[in-house]
Amino acid sequence: GQQVMQIPQYQHVQEGEDFTTYCNSSTTLSNIQWYKQRPGGHPVFLIQLVKSGEVKKQKRLTFQFGEAKKNSSLHITATQTTDVGTYFCAGLKTSGTYKYIFGTGTRLKVLA
Amino acid sequence: EPEVTQTPSHQVTQMGQEVILRCVPISNHLYFYWYRQILGQKVEFLVSFYNNEISEKSEIFDDQFSVERPDGSNFTLKIRSTKLEDSAMYFCASSHADREFQPQHFGDGTRLSIL
Numbered sequence: 001g002q003q004v005m006q007i008p009q010y011q012h013v014q015e016g017e018d019f020t021t022y023c024n025s026s027t028t029l030s031n032i033q034w035y036k037q038r039p040g041g042h043p044v045f046l047i048q049l050v051k052s053g054e055v056k057k058q059k060r061l062t063f064q065f066g067e068a069k070k071n072s073s074l075h076i077t078a079t080q081t082t083d084v085g086t087y088f089c090a091g092l093k094t095s096g097t098y099k100y101i102f103g104t105g106t107r108l109k110v111l112a
Numbered sequence: 113e114p115e116v117t118q119t120p121s122h123q124v125t126q127m128g129q130e131v132i133l134r135c136v137p138i139s140n141h142l143y144f145y146w147y148r149q150i151l152g153q154k155v156e157f158l159v160s161f162y163n164n165e166i167s168e169k170s171e172i173f174d175d176q177f178s179v180e181r182p183d184g185s186n187f188t189l190k191i192r193s194t195k196l197e198d199s200a201m202y203f204c205a206s207s208h209a210d211r212e213f214q215p216q217h218f219g220d221g222t223r224l225s226i227l
Binding site: 031033035037041042043044045048050088090097098099100101102103104105 | 143145147154155156157160162167168170203205213215216217218219220221
């Protein structure tokens with residue numbers, strides 16, 4: 001079945017350092033969403049990417065969708081302690097379906 | 113801002129018992145989802161629901177699981193005969209009309225503990 005892997009599984013960074021998580025799908029995706037889950041919380045939507053090669057920015061966060069629409073990345077510049085949490089990508093394999101496959105997640109810890 | 117609400121926040125049930133988890137999606141949303149997350153692991157898709165019927169379901173969503181929208185506001189997940197491995201956090205989510213082009217809004221979840 002379809003798999004969505006993320007690397008790294010864990011990342012500890014010093015506050016102010018950059019952070020990147022990579023999301024790789026075994027199949028081509030229709031679109032991809034990114035979510036952040038704080039410890040003890042629920043996933044919160046960050047952004048959606050639809051077009052091949054698309055790049056979107058939200059303040060210190062930069063999201064990219066690969067040309068082949070099989071991978072994506074989230075880059076955080078100058079991390080802050082508020083960035084702590086687990087970042088999940090979620091891919092939709094086929095347009096017109098409702099089955100999002102979540103990635104394995106990257107847990108980010110930021111050391112002050 | 114409207115929210116997805118889930119009750120109860122924590123459910124403790126004996127193995128073999130039936131359990132119903134309840135969700136109230138955001139009022140103008142038309143697509144509803146159930147996910148589960150075993151502690152420390154990824155979010156796993158269970159089922160999606162649109163227009164009063166199941167749209168997609170995963171391999172996890174077997175005959176022991178069912179969903180219902182009984183009254184136009186609630187969206188429930190029933191597990192008929194719970195197993196130890198059903199222990200997890202269950203999240204309900206809803207999204208607006210345009211299917212995959214809308215974000216999913218998640219509730220706070222129900223922590224299900226099977227004894």
